Amino acid sequence: MAKTETKSIRRKKRNIGGNDEIITLSKVSKAYATGAPALNGIDLHVKKGEFVFIVGDSGSGKSTLIKLLLRELVPTSGEINVMGYDLVRLRRRKIPKFRRNLGIVFQDFRLLKDRDVYENVAFAQRIIQVSGKEIKRNVPSILSTVGLAGKYKARPRELSGGEQQRVAIARALVNRPSILLADEPTGNLDPKNSWEIMKLLEQINESGTTVLVVTHNREIVNAMQKRVVTMKKGVIVSDEEKGGYIDDED
């Protein structure tokens, strides 16, 4: 009896904020030791399988938001729940287990320059202690998903920016995360490559992964017709389904 109760409590805990919400932020503020608050009482609800653009100028609080979602930072006040994990109360030693549910892609790719494409992707699997046999099966499969099956032996410096970002995406996806966080993924790419990366992210989203993209790229945001959350000075000023890039009027 007691066991059943505990299970139902756990289920309730996982479903905080709605049935299929995967990310819930309630009245989240974050102030650093110096300066104005980076985030000021924001509410954000993301459903499982959504594709969300987070846009805003420098200093709008986008980076702080990503850091909070990664549990790199804890909010000064408010509640954050990601996949049932209460990030405000999450113990330090539980952070690695939590992060294994996230895939992260950075503007500057952050690949290991001394290792080839295969090792860069396999590295993510080794970290979570996947067996050698499974790594040999998973890595080529994910590399073909991102269109780099033929370049597994190349070093990052031998690849174009777009290709390097594909490797980073493959690395983020190989552990089958529920959420993919992309922080300015096209920031260092030309328009053609930017489009290809966005198409890839869309494809990943269609296969069921929730995708959050922080970006400055106006054309892409406007063209893709996805949900757009616009931030300014630490608050969400607009949140639109099939939205567009809102120009800064200041």
Add this chain to the structure above:
Amino acid sequence: MRISTFFYTIKQGIVNIFRNKWFSLASIATIGACLFLFGLFYAILMNVHSIVKTAQEGVSVTVLFDEGISQERIEEIGVLIDKRPEVSKKNFISAEEAWESFKVDYLGEYADGFTENPLEDSASYEIYLNDVSMQPALVAYLEGVEGIRTVNRSEVTAVTLTGINSLLAYVSIGIIVILFAVSIFLISNTVTIGISVRKEEIGIMKYIGATDFFVRSPFVIEGIIIGLVGAVIPMAIIYVIYNEVLEYIVTKFSMLTKLLNFVPVETIFMNLLPIALIMGAGIGFLGSITTVRKHLKV
């Protein structure tokens, strides 16, 4: 931990060593120098200990009895001496034996003039001690025993030998402690450099969900390997040098070998090698674990 993860960690530890090979070499050299000095001290200490031990065994307390004492009482005193913890062995020298020995040592042919034993009351016990430092306690006891006339001892030798022994031990401990502190500091520096070189990689590992253990292990392995290599090299050098020096002394100063009892290299290394390996690995482990705990707050 999976076997593949275990090997991956070992491999990464070795990769770390080669990645900043100059710092690794510097650490190996320092640990090597420390353990070389340690080994040298150990070998010298073992030999001094052996020499002192031999000398101690030669130090005895002689007990002479009251005039006209009965043979029974002498035997009773013998039983009392045997019961004392300080005593390693005792010899009874009868008056006749004492006289015979005196004649051979000092009189030679002139002894023929004596018809009676002038050392009639010189029967004695020669007592050998386990440890020179125990001599005063035994002497105090013996002086209170009924039937004992005189207790002869060599106090100066006893005090000097005990002094040399403890002085050597204190000096070696002091030097060794300083050297190890330096080694730990250097290993810690090497690991810090290793961490800063791999900062980006560690950052990525953290984002992907690597545990503290997974991130830290390669650096600890790096420290232990450096420590072990730093132990093996000086041990090999000491092994060769020790044999050479011993051979040199034996051939050039054959007189010394009769007086001094040198310890064979095998006996020295039976303890020294495992101690050095444990110390090397220990220094490496300590140096790296404290550093990763400080710099790798995962």
